[in-house]
Amino acid sequence: MRICDLTPDELARRLLKTGVRWRAGPFVTRLHSEPRDFSDLFHRLYGAHRLVEADSSEVTDFHIALRRGRGVRRWWRPQIFFDLDGPTELAPFPLDHALPLFEWGFNYGIARRSNQYLMLHSAVVARGERAVILPGLPGSGKSTLCAALVARGWRLFSDEFALVRPETGLLHPLPRPIALKNDSIDIIRAFHPEAVIGPVFPKTRKGNVAHMQPPAASVYAEAETARPTWVITPRFQPQAPAELDPVPLDHGFMRLAAHSFNYELMGARGFATVARLTRSCRFFELTYGDLAEAVALLDDHTAQHEEAPP
């Protein structure tokens, strides 16, 4: 059963009363939440995600609750808090920003806890069983490029996390809504008018944010891993023609280590995992001014070129 199989009313009731258990990639979350507008938006953006029934023996990775501020804050500038197994250090958001708070808090929980994976701060998309890692600092356009590739049929792994299993070197999908920021909201709307994009949340700490619904097919395939094959660092430059510049492997290694949440934390294992990842990938820098051109270039390149030698 999927989240969209519940009526919005039923979902809202469950979020308020019993909590809802659902799966995103390798993680099972139990979510409680109070605000109704969050519930309806969650229904839209996470509709394709699989419900985990109460009697299932699956262990829950994250117990999350979105809780309204109490006391005077119930009415005066109402707030929403993020609980992860109880109160956290995350500062509350205004009540009408429950979804950005949830996305941010969920990311925070994953990054803090899930050290069974090497976690890179990057978007990941795949064709078949070959995946492209798109690392990038905030604002480099990785989410935009990720959304555009997904709109053209690439399978969404994540716009935020590359999860690499140290034992196998494989990438695990974590399909969730793609967070589009500022100008990229309208760019994606124009690029892919059919995209389902939630409301724009103004003035978050990353500016204006809106969330694009992940393709259902990507969510259904959330258990299918892929081989990391290309690492492509996007760099948006107005007017520039789309170009792929190869990056030497040693730079590639440093880039992956630098974009990792837990490279240092994992110690020797982190080093071994990044080294293996580096050997299995080809590294490029993608400069682009036009999104359609960039997507076409990546489509072409990945279709034509062989992967790195074993």
Place this chain on the structure above:
Amino acid sequence: MRSAAPSPADWLLRAWRAPDSFAGMSAGTQDLVLRLARRSGLLAALGARMTRASCLETLPARIQDLFEGARVIAADRERSVRWEVNRVQRAFYGSGLPVILLKGAAYHLRELPMAQGRLTADVDLLLPEADLPLAEQRLRAHGWMTVTPDPYDQRYYREWMHELPPMRHRTRLSELDLHHAILPRTARLHPDSARLLQAAQPVTDHPGVWTLCPEDLVLHAVVHQFHDGDFSRTGLRDLLDLDGLFTHYGQQDAFWERLLERARLLNLTRPLDHALRCAARVGRTPIPDGVLSAARRASPASWPVRLLLDPLVTSTLLPRHPDQRRADPFTALAGWCLYLRAHWLRMPPQLLIPHLARKWARRWRFDVRPRRTV
């Protein structure tokens, strides 16, 4: 007052005591145990116990993943503790200052089984009081600085406490506490630091690194919890530290006799009695009956104190169900009583009352109440 059904913490203790029982628990109970363990900072330690009992690999893959995620964090902490000890050795090199480790760092360097998966945050050192200025100077020269510049805090530590204001390394941000005693200057009990220093023992395989002798190591953990702690935040972890120490050293020949004798010598029979009783009753640590009664006879604590203390400690120490946001009134009251008790034992009232007033005033001004991290 107590129901017959096992409380959430009972389940956690059951899994702790018998790791192979975890696999047989219902999915809901397993989930509860894992959540409680995580909230109490014990997930990695529980995983280490599962691994030692070879029952981790039989669990479902995603449960193993949870333990693995926690193990990586604990392993990183241990690595940094070892590195910090190495850096302190370097800072003290050639100065004649001893490197005597206390608490977590000592457990790790001694490679005690109970240290596996333990989340150790900082390094604690014991030094002769006369050596503190030199030690401080050396550490400053090697990049450590005092965390709190606040003059009241400085005075509080230097005049009243058993340690200097905590130091932090400029780049590595690791914390270091320099102790000259194991209880505050103002506390009711005064275990003689000279005796502790005299009995310290070198760590094999780590030239130049020392810890307290086993009996003193245990007694330090005992006073940390039962004379200087209020049981609330890390109560269960501290109790399970004691459990690990009692269990490990209890296997040595004549350990209990030496422990009781040492407690008498250091004037710590009262907290040792409380600690043994509490570990046996609450943590179900296997402690020989003879030891419990000998400790009781040696302790000056009267029976009403024991009768009162036990239920307070039990209810404060055991974590409640994670979905229960607030403590029930009895637990809240018990926590309050133990908080006052800890401070009462820490300082005489003429110091205590102005100190607490100051602390609370500051807390409300800046809202620096502790928040739980993930």
